[in-house]
Structures are given as structure tokens and as C-alpha cells.
Amino acid sequence: MSISMKAEIKNIEQLEAENAELRAKLRDATAIVDSIRDGSVDALVVKDSDGNPKVFAIESADYTYRILIEKFTEGALSITEKGLILYANSYFGSLMEKPGGIPGMHIRDFLATPGDWETIQENIRSGILRMEILLKAESRTIPVEMSFTDLHPTVPAIGVVVIDLTEKKMREESLLDYQGQLTSKIHELHTTNTDLEQVIHVISHDLKEPLRKILTYTNQLQEYSQTVFSETDQKWISIVNKSAVRLNSLLDDVVKYAFTGQRVKDQVVNLNVVIDEVLEDLEISIGESNFKVTAPELPKLLASDVQLRQLFANLFSNAIKYRREEDPAITISSSRTFLDEIPYICVTLSDNGIGMRTEDLRQIFTVFKRLHNRDEYSGNGIGLAICKKIMDNHGGRIEVSSEVGVGTKFNLYFPADLIV
Template sequence: MNAMPGKHLVLLPDAPNFTIAAVTDAYIDAFGIQRESLIGANLVEVFLGDRRDDELASQISQSLTQVVQTKRPHVMANQRHQWPDQQTGKLTWRTWRPASKPVLDSCGEVIYIIHTIEDSASAEELLKVAKANQYQQTLLDLMKEPLQVLQPIFENGEIIDFQFKLTNQAYASYANTTPEQLQGKKVGDVFPGYFDTVSFTKPVETYKTGQSLTFEIHYDKDGLDLYNLMSTFKVDDEVVIYFTDFTRLRQLQLQLESKIDELNRSNENLQQFAYVASHDLQEPLRKIQSFADLLKDQYSDQLEDGASFLERIQASAARMSILIRDLLALARISTYQETTEPVGLKNVIDSVLADLEIRIQETGTVVEIKEPLPTLSGDAVQLGQLFLNLISNAIKFHRAGQSPFVRINANQISASQLPASINHIRPASTYHCISISDNGIGFDEKHTERIFQVFQRLHGRNEFAGTGVGLAICQKVALNHGGAITATSQPGQGATFSVYLPN
């Protein structure tokens, strides 16, 4: 993206921030600023935070918000803004035409915004200079974006075609020729397919009404495959057409969409495989357990010491059945398609405690809940799995001779209060922090990252039962909801697991 031609910003659709995710080299060269000062910054704050032009800041925010809401490109009117001259440092007035285009994922949701700025004076003012200057073609060819000046051809009072009056090399390259060879030719003779597109009808409209137009076009005629933002102006009895070519950008977007489709298909195949594999593996396990039960019931007197081997077979089969069930749950969460609905955390915790009622009674666990608990946005089933694993772990890893104690606490924090170790969390102004604390055996914090990996256990099966999948499921659920999970602990002094979810 950085090396793409043109002055482009790639923005996140996180209104009202519109965080800058990428900046092209041409943009940086135009403004004489460092890329490091832009990446991750708020678009409006970094350029208009000095409040010299609050109205322009508001217009840009409204334009970007409209793109997110309508999922359609939006071109702003020409804007005048003071900017330091790169050589003298003095403030000078510059005229820009901002345009924003959404990039959609396979579900039709906006994942990025391509924000482009062009010198709006270049099309008309450069043309006037070129007409009065013997170096007019040289000046036009210096423009990186395509430009053409057309004269209408009339028949019975109607425009039937246009004739090339002036073009630059960037435009002539579409026809694999030079501006000199195009001059005087009919556009329809060079590009016969253009009659069926807005590249003919829009210039006609501009000539008749005098109204300047800006529109997006995909030109797939005459052996070309171009994506352009076209602007038409009427100057005297001619039509000036200025292009912003984003063909390469669109090709990259199509490649990205293709990769997303491939990943979605791969996820579907993985989910089907996990389901089939778990179903097919559970069936022979059930037979092993059933036949082992029959052997034990009917031949226990004859088996003598062999009975202990049968018990080991049954225990191993039971562990494998639980492991397959947990792996299936992890696979389903990994291919999770986001569904968002209000979920009361109190309802989730009450349901989890009801499921754990027998274990709580057997272990004498005391559960303390600091209310009120917030309403979250997400999937109730997956959030239930998250807190079921955390609370059951708090009960399971208790110290011998001491009743388990579990404290559940929730509060709201700002983005600046997030732990430094948290990455890849969905941007938000505030976050819910839900903590599950216990008085159990704890662990050494050097193992913090390890405990969230699949099959990673800090204790043997003889000490504590489990498959080593539960915390991996917790992390997947947190990630699916745009959040993160961390843990703090010391050996013998309990542990605290904190879940951070965007508000």
C-alpha cells in the first residue's frame, strides 16, 4: 500500500477516530511529514487538531461517516486549507478534493476506507496555463493521473461523439499510443466501447448543464480493465476530464476478497472435518467402553488381575471422549461467524453457577459476585463457555485442605488503562474488564502465554483432571468478541484471569 501511486490514506472505519492504518509515499511527499507520526493516529486530530478549521474537520468526519453508513464512495467539494510550505515553512493556501471509497469484505461490511486527496486545481488551472504556454504538452505529461480535453461532435443538434483536443501521456497509455497521435481523433474510433458507459454519457451531461461531476467507473471495454474516479468540468466549449486511477488498488482488493473466500471455504471444510472426525471417533470409543463393561460384569471372576487393565482401558477411553468433545468445541469457536446481541453478564454467570451447582456443593466453594454486572455485546453461548471454563478452573485448582473461594468482579476502563501486554483488540473508547479471582494453587507467571495454548498443562493428570483445551477456548472466545484475556498469579497465592471486551 505504501508504494501505491497517488496520495492515499487507508483508514479504519472506527468512527469517530478513523484511525490511519497505511499511508502512500506520494501522500507523505506531498505533505513533508513522517509516516511514523501518522500510523495509528486519528485522521482529524493529526491534521486539523489545531482547530484552525473546525468546519473542515466536521465535513471530513461527516463524509467518512457517510461512507461507513452507506457503504458507497463519497467525494467532497473542493476544500481550501492552509498548510506549511515544504521549503519556506510558511502557511500557504492549497485547494484539495477529498474522496473516500469503502473496501468491503465478503459479507458486505466496511473493513477499510481508502481516503484520497488530489489537487483540484490541477485539472482546470493547469489546462489554462498549458493553453497559454508553448510547453503545454510537457506540463500536461507531468501529471501522473490521466487527463483529456474533449471537443463535442454534433449531429442534428445532439452530441454523437467527442474529439481529442488535448491528452497527457498517462491517458494516452490506455491506448498504447502518444498524446500527439490521439489529437484530433474521435474518442469512439479509439475506444468504441465507451458509448455504452458513463464515460460518454457523463461528459455529455456536463457539457449540456455546465455541472461538474465526479463518479466512479469500471471500464471493462476495448480490452481494458480499469477502475477510475472520473471528474468532468466544462471549460468554454470543451469538456475536461480528470481521472484518479485506482486500478491497482481495486485489483489488490479483489485479491483480498478472493483470499477471504478461500479462508471461509477452508473454515467450513475444517468445521465439517471436525464434526465428522469427532462423530466417527466417538462411536468406536463407545464400543470400547461398552465391551469393557460387559467383560468386567460377566468375566470379572476369571479376569483376576486383568480387571485392573479393563479399568485403565475404560479410563483412557473416557479421557479420549472428553478430549474429542473439547477439540470439537474449539473447532466450532475457531470458525465462529460474528453475531452480536445484548447479553446480560449476570444471566450468563447465573447459568454457569447452576451448571456447576453439584461441584460447588461438593467442594464447599464460596462464590462472591460484585454487582451490578454489565450487559455485553456478543454471543451468549460462547460467552457462557468462556466463563464456565474460568470458574470451573478456579474451583478445580484449589489448595488441599482449603475450600475454594471465587470472586467475580466487573468494571469499565478506558483504552489507556489496558495492560501493555494486550494486542489485537478491537479499538474502542472504553472496555469491560471482567475478573475471575481465586485462592487456589496459582502458577508461575512465566507460563502465562503457555497456559492459553492447546494441550498445554502445568500439572499431571493424576493431580488435576482435564484436557488442556479449556483456556484455549477462553482465548478464542475473547478474540471472537474483539477482546483479549490475561492472567496474573503467584505459586500458592491464587490466580486472577481478566477478560477485556470492547464496550
């Protein structure tokens, strides 16, 4: 074979190789063009003459999608597995105080702590796709939450959503500050309660002891007053005795009110049993007034037995005290209801007594508030305040409605979760 023929054969083989190489490049180019057309490519990374990667962002045909990403109030990125940023929306640029030139940078350029990129890579490999991290902007450090989505195999990239946590962290710091203040206030309140307990101890023991002596001696003086003292002396002794009785009653009520605020251990309480026992205690008053009580089967509650006895004793005593002359009665009922979409069991006590004016209803639960003179009706104005405190202790409410000459209705709302 001649030399010229061998050269010609070599040229043909070279041309075929070059042709195959061109076909391969054409296939790659066609694939890139197809990817650009269907919007699956955000950017092209091309090495320059020095071998450095250059990123060219592509404006996809899916214009609506890109507008949506740009309108996000959160940062949005797409990065390569090695951390090269292919795309960043305008919010991320604004957050980093760098409105342009972010594509082509490395995500590491924005991480405030060295080694965070390696931590991110390890987390992604471990399936931890959300983490809090610090980013460094031009003038400040920003706490953010970064969420990662592996877009493989559809797109060889990682999607990143960046949420600014600055306001959240500020709220958390404020909350911690408030918690510290609350802890301090609780400590102060505990100290105050301790002081109040000491005052109550003084009232219930130290003050009542001399008062008992006054009552004892004035009672003895009254027994002999008719034969020993003048009418004026007898009147003065009677005034002292009545004042001492009222003071003793007032001290008892103050102590009851103070200790009502202490929530005792809950137990299963049968309301029918409580009411029967309270009515038994008030048997003499009920008998003297011919008072009629009607009570159906009532629920059992997880509550304070002692406080519920006090609650119903106060309400029954009021109904008896402010009764009408003819056929005085009180009717008890219960029903399930909702207040502000919260379920309650409502126990209602309705009497046919003298009633109250509407303008007086707002103040009847105030301590020491009386609607009548002591000459008309006895009492210290604490009973209903105690009732309200008991209902507060059980997470409930007490409401009242009344009409002069018709009667009064008390609604006791117990949370439904107290029902046994």
C-alpha cells in the same frame, strides 16, 4: 447631383463601413488579448486557408498553474464541446505514448470503442460527469476513469481528468481470483467439517458404548475383588478401571471441544444468572473446599447461553482445583476498556490459588497441554482450550496473568456491541 459627387458619397459610406468592421475586429482582438492576459484562454483555434482548424497553445502568465497541471500524476485535458483537444498535460501524452502533437486532435482519436464520444456527450448532458472507459494508446488499451467539468461560462471548454485504472483492475482481478480460491477452500473446509462431525459421532457413540461396558464390568469386579481375587489381581482391575474412567473423561472433553466451535443462536444472557447456576452445579466442590466467590452486578450480553455456562464452569473448576489450602477465594469484576482502540467489556476472575509460572502462560490454551502430573491434579488439558474457543466464537479475547503462590487472573474481553 453630379456623378463625381455620387461617387464621393459612396466612397465615404464604404469607408465608414470598413471603419466599423475594423472597430469590431479591434474589439474582438482586444477581448482575446485580455483573455490571454488573465489566463482564461488555453489555446486559439484558427482555420487555415483550407478551412481546417489549427490549435495554437498559449503560454499563460499564470505559470505556476500550468506547472502544477504538468506535474499531475493524472491526465489533464481541456476540450471543446465538439471534442477538439485544446490542451493535454505531459502525463496524458506519456499515457497515450504520444509525447507531442495532441492539441488539435479529437478526443475520439483516443477512444477504444466506437460511439464512446457520443456516450460521453450524452452523459455530460444528463449530469453524469464520471465514467470508466477504454482508451487506446500506441501499443495497448488502457482502462481509465474520466471526470468531466463544464467550465462554462467562465471558459468555453470542458475540463477532463484521466485516471489510469490499470493497477486497480489488476488488483480487482487478483481479488476475484482469491475469492475463487477462498470459495474453493470454504467448500473443502465444509467437507472436512462434515467428516469431523462423523468422527465425533463415532467417538460419542460407537467408541463410548464398549467403554461403558468396560466401566460397568470393572466396577462389578472391584465389588467382588476382595473376596475372589488376589491383591495383584485387584491392582490390575483397579488400573483398568481408572484407565477406563480417564478415557471416558477424555472422550467427553474431545466432543465438548469439537462442538464448542459451532456458534449457536445468540440470545440475551444474564451473566449473574449464569454464574449463580454454575456455582450451584459446583456446590459440593465449593462446600468441601470452603471456596468463597464474590461477584458484583454484571452486564447482560447477546451471546450463547450454553457456551458461556461452559466457559465459567471451566474457569471456576480450575480455580477450585488449583486452590490454596487456607481461605480459597475468587473475585469477579467488570469494566469497560479499549484494546487497539476497539471498545470491550472486560470480565475479570481473580483467584488466590497456587498460581503459574510466567513461562507456562503461553501454552495453557493449547489442547491437551497439562502443567501438572495426573497424580497431582486430574484433568485432560482441554478446559482452557475450550474457554479460548468460546471467546473466539464471540469475537472476544481471553488473557491470563499469574504469579506462583499469589494467584491467577483471567480477563475475558467481550466486544462492547454485545452488551444489551
